[in-house]
Amino acid sequence: MASRARPLGFAAPALAVLLLALVAAPLAAVGWRGAGLSLGPADWAAVRFSLAQALLSAVFSTLLAIPVARALARRRFPGRGALITLMGAPFLLPAVVAILGLLAVFGRSGLLNQGLAALGLPAISIYGLHGVVVAHIFLNLPLATRMILQGWLALPSERIRLAQSLGFGPREIFRHLEGPMLREVLPGTALVILVICLTSFAVVITLGGGPSATTIELAIYQAVRFEFDLGKAAALAGMQLALGSIATLAAWLLTRPAGFGAGLDRDLRLTAPAGWRRWGDMGALAAVGLFLTLPLAAVLLRGLPGLADLPASVLPAAGRSILVALASALLATTAALTLALAAARRPRPLIETAATLPLATSGLVLGTGLFLLIQPLVPPTTLALPVTVLVNLALSLPYLYRILLPETRALHADYGRLADSLALQGWPRLRWLVLPRLARPLGFGAGIAAALSMGDLGVIALFAGEQQATLPLVVSQLTGAYRMEAAASAALILVTLSFALFWVFDAGGRRVAA
Amino acid sequence: MKKHLLAAGLLTIATPALAETPVLTVLTYDSFTSEWGPGPVIEKAFEATCACDLRFVPAGDGAALLARIQLEGKASDADVVLGLDTSLTAAAATTQLFAPHGKTPALNLPVDIADPLFLPFDWGWFAFVYDKTKVTEVPKNFEALAASDLKIVIQDPRSSTPGLGLLLWVKAAYGDKAADIWTGLADNIVTVTPGWSEAYGLFLEGEADMVLSYTTSPAYHLIAESDDTKAAALFEEGHYMQIEVAGKLAASDQPDLADRFLEFMLTDAFQSALPQTNWMYPAVTPAAGLPDGFDAYRPAKSLLMTAEEAQAARNPALAEWQAALAR
Numbered sequence: 001m002a003s004r005a006r007p008l009g010f011a012a013p014a015l016a017v018l019l020l021a022l023v024a025a026p027l028a029a030v031g032w033r034g035a036g037l038s039l040g041p042a043d044w045a046a047v048r049f050s051l052a053q054a055l056l057s058a059v060f061s062t063l064l065a066i067p068v069a070r071a072l073a074r075r076r077f078p079g080r081g082a083l084i085t086l087m088g089a090p091f092l093l094p095a096v097v098a099i100l101g102l103l104a105v106f107g108r109s110g111l112l113n114q115g116l117a118a119l120g121l122p123a124i125s126i127y128g129l130h131g132v133v134v135a136h137i138f139l140n141l142p143l144a145t146r147m148i149l150q151g152w153l154a155l156p157s158e159r160i161r162l163a164q165s166l167g168f169g170p171r172e173i174f175r176h177l178e179g180p181m182l183r184e185v186l187p188g189t190a191l192v193i194l195v196i197c198l199t200s201f202a203v204v205i206t207l208g209g210g211p212s213a214t215t216i217e218l219a220i221y222q223a224v225r226f227e228f229d230l231g232k233a234a235a236l237a238g239m240q241l242a243l244g245s246i247a248t249l250a251a252w253l254l255t256r257p258a259g260f261g262a263g264l265d266r267d268l269r270l271t272a273p274a275g276w277r278r279w280g281d282m283g284a285l286a287a288v289g290l291f292l293t294l295p296l297a298a299v300l301l302r303g304l305p306g307l308a309d310l311p312a313s314v315l316p317a318a319g320r321s322i323l324v325a326l327a328s329a330l331l332a333t334t335a336a337l338t339l340a341l342a343a344a345r346r347p348r349p350l351i352e353t354a355a356t357l358p359l360a361t362s363g364l365v366l367g368t369g370l371f372l373l374i375q376p377l378v379p380p381t382t383l384a385l386p387v388t389v390l391v392n393l394a395l396s397l398p399y400l401y402r403i404l405l406p407e408t409r410a411l412h413a414d415y416g417r418l419a420d421s422l423a424l425q426g427w428p429r430l431r432w433l434v435l436p437r438l439a440r441p442l443g444f445g446a447g448i449a450a451a452l453s454m455g456d457l458g459v460i461a462l463f464a465g466e467q468q469a470t471l472p473l474v475v476s477q478l479t480g481a482y483r484m485e486a487a488a489s490a491a492l493i494l495v496t497l498s499f500a501l502f503w504v505f506d507a508g509g510r511r512v513a514a
Numbered sequence: 515m516k517k518h519l520l521a522a523g524l525l526t527i528a529t530p531a532l533a534e535t536p537v538l539t540v541l542t543y544d545s546f547t548s549e550w551g552p553g554p555v556i557e558k559a560f561e562a563t564c565a566c567d568l569r570f571v572p573a574g575d576g577a578a579l580l581a582r583i584q585l586e587g588k589a590s591d592a593d594v595v596l597g598l599d600t601s602l603t604a605a606a607a608t609t610q611l612f613a614p615h616g617k618t619p620a621l622n623l624p625v626d627i628a629d630p631l632f633l634p635f636d637w638g639w640f641a642f643v644y645d646k647t648k649v650t651e652v653p654k655n656f657e658a659l660a661a662s663d664l665k666i667v668i669q670d671p672r673s674s675t676p677g678l679g680l681l682l683w684v685k686a687a688y689g690d691k692a693a694d695i696w697t698g699l700a701d702n703i704v705t706v707t708p709g710w711s712e713a714y715g716l717f718l719e720g721e722a723d724m725v726l727s728y729t730t731s732p733a734y735h736l737i738a739e740s741d742d743t744k745a746a747a748l749f750e751e752g753h754y755m756q757i758e759v760a761g762k763l764a765a766s767d768q769p770d771l772a773d774r775f776l777e778f779m780l781t782d783a784f785q786s787a788l789p790q791t792n793w794m795y796p797a798v799t800p801a802a803g804l805p806d807g808f809d810a811y812r813p814a815k816s817l818l819m820t821a822e823e824a825q826a827a828r829n830p831a832l833a834e835w836q837a838a839l840a841r
């Protein structure tokens with residue numbers, strides 16, 4: 001086939017192998033230093049709890065996102081664009097900031113319980129498995145909504161017009177258009193959420209309420225820090241990867257291409273049904289709007305008072321974080337596009353796995369392993385920022401890949417043969433076909449990658465030298481020195497910068513696409 | 515490729531400095547070296563006397579320090595490790611990476627500890643901190659706390675040193691009855707956090723009536739924020755201590771400088787920086803005395819397990835804790 005002659009043909013597998021090596025080599029380095037791989041009953045309990053909370057979080061986040069994405073797709077109202085942009089925000093919050101924001105609403109002295117008390121009703125406790133799931137929904141539902149909304153917006157207007165002329169009601173539209181689209185988009189969406197929740201650490205411990213809420217990542221922490229049992233840490237991290245691989249396989253088997261065919265890009269949205277469905281859509285949007293904005297408003301209010309007395313070191317740290325974020329985003333977008341274009345031609349299990357597993361790696365094992373690998377060669381602190389870029393690249397690529405894949409598949413199905421027959425290859429193909437048609441998901445994905453890379457702290461902690469503090473590290477230093485108010489302000493700056501980066505890329509992509 | 519160039523560039527920048535003045539590398543925890551910690555003041559003071567370049571390398575928290583030094587092994591650039599506590603020193607000693615300090619200084623500690631490998635530099639008592647305007651019936655011991663309706667937030671002993679300290683506190687005070695205490699406390703515990711700062715943050719946000727911290731925590735609010743509403747609850751069983759220590763690495767390429775640093779560590783220039791940056795008691799009380807608020811909460815009795823006892827007690831106590839709270 002034509003794909004043999006393509007220069008990208010070998011770039012994608014090579015990239016996939018590199019990614020897998022980035023995941024596997026540190027794990028092997030850690031396991032190598034350990035003595036034997038053994039898991040006790042407490043570790044298995046952690047594995048079970050991790051999996052249970054991740055499954056619940058993924059299922060609820062994805063299912064609740066469907067009505068929200070549909071309402072956004074078929075309704076037009078003032079503030080719709082703002083709401084879509086806002087959908088990027090919770091996902092970008094550092095875990096600790098998100099927890100404090102949620103507690104301002106759902107906590108013991110939060111808004112909800114104050115309201116209940118005023119009404120003479122008993123208080124509700126957020127702590128427990130349900131709290132973990134609520135927090136994960138808060139963090140991931142917006143992402144799921146955006147990913148599913150991309151699917152709705154990609155429905156060709158010709159199909160919508162056909163449905164209209166056939167007199168389809170909402171039920172038929174769901175069966176013939178929305179259902180197949182969801183079948184393509186949902187498994188991948190649920191997969192990334194499941195895998196990211198599998199490795200969740202601070203949220204699970206803090207909101208879990210006690211030692212029964214123990215995740216694999218906490219067991220790894222304990223193994224590395226208090227027991228220095230690297231064998232056990234590697235075994236646990238390997239378990240996390242195995243679960244991630246199984247989930248990837250399952251999602252891959254469940255995904256069905258929708259096969260709507262190409263359209264002429266006429267701007268046409270689904271008919272917005274009247275009656276109770278109108279109220280249903282409004283209800284879904286209002287509920288999600290409140291659920292997202294109240295904790296965010298709390299983050300804002302906590303951060304504002306201390307802004308004036310922030311230490312000067314916040315500025316260079318912010319600059320460093322932005323540089324890291326831009327570099328990671330650029331590299332991650334390029335890599336994800338390469339992989340997604342290759343995987344669009346035919347099923348590629350290697351690429352599929354390589355583009356998901358980085359999410360399932362344990363941050364601590366990844367950092368420790370890289371440290372062990374680098375230390376014999378150069379002092380690790382000299383590589384703090386490059387290593388951070390590399391790790392952020394690996395951790396944000398899975399999101400980008402999931403966002404791009406449905407679109408590259410459609411692009412290949414709709415325009416692949418035409419472009420091949422015109423011998424449109426290499427840079428011209430990228431310039432005239434791929435980039436313009438993928439501008440919207442590329443902008444969204446690059447925004448996610450940049451903002452995520454602003455927030456990452458897990459790995460740099462091992463490499464950080466004297467003068468290389470990034471903004472998240474400054475936030476953590478401030479909280480470690482009792483300065484909670486200043487920390488809230490620095491966190492607000494971190495969130496604002498992340499969000500600004502996200503917005504620039506996302507809005508840029510949407511503008512080019514429009 | 516770029517990374518290698520960058521690394522090479524950074525290395526060449528660093529090399530001339532190496533050739534001129536000896537470098538003493540001190541591995542410590544993040545909050546010690548941050549600009550709000552004692553690190554910057556101490557660096558300046560020591561460099562004024564040593565004709566050397568003192569470099570603090572941050573490595574997470576106390577527990578991360580121990581893991582870091584084990585990862586690096588003999589190849590470590592570090593000369594001194596500063597910031598382990600006595601619940602970790604037994605494990606640190608078995609690595610055989612530390613060299614004896616050979617000193618017998620006079621220290622102002624409520625207990626005697628003499629460890630050939632590790633020298634204390636500061637210490638504190640763990641305590642439950644509360645807001646005087648909100649909590650009126652202050653429990654006098656763990657049993658009263660367990661019987662009360664007070665909500666507390668604690669740290670996870672599997673990821674945090676204060677969390678481990680509380681575990682050893684209950685064990686040291688109650689021995690075989692420790693599991694009963696934990697069962698009684700289960701309904702008081704709002705949640706368990708990964709580290710100290712999350713727990714303290716939750717307390718300040720009003721999520722709990724009390725938080726596991728130190729008897730010196732109210733002094734921070736008093737001195738830095740002129741806020742005298744915070745207090746530490748004094749318990750009759752006595753209070754478990756956290757003693758922070760430093761040790762010299764056997765593989766250090768600057769053993770003499772490392773010795774001089776450990777001596778300097780117990781002088782006024784170092785010790786006087788600690789109370790208002792680390793918010794702990796200095797191991798040697800400075801000539802100028804302690805700041806206001808440091809005498810407000812002094813327990814009558816101090817509890818401490820030896821390093822070996824603490825290491826032996828950890829796993830059984832952890833299992834007890836998990837069993838009592840996992841419901």
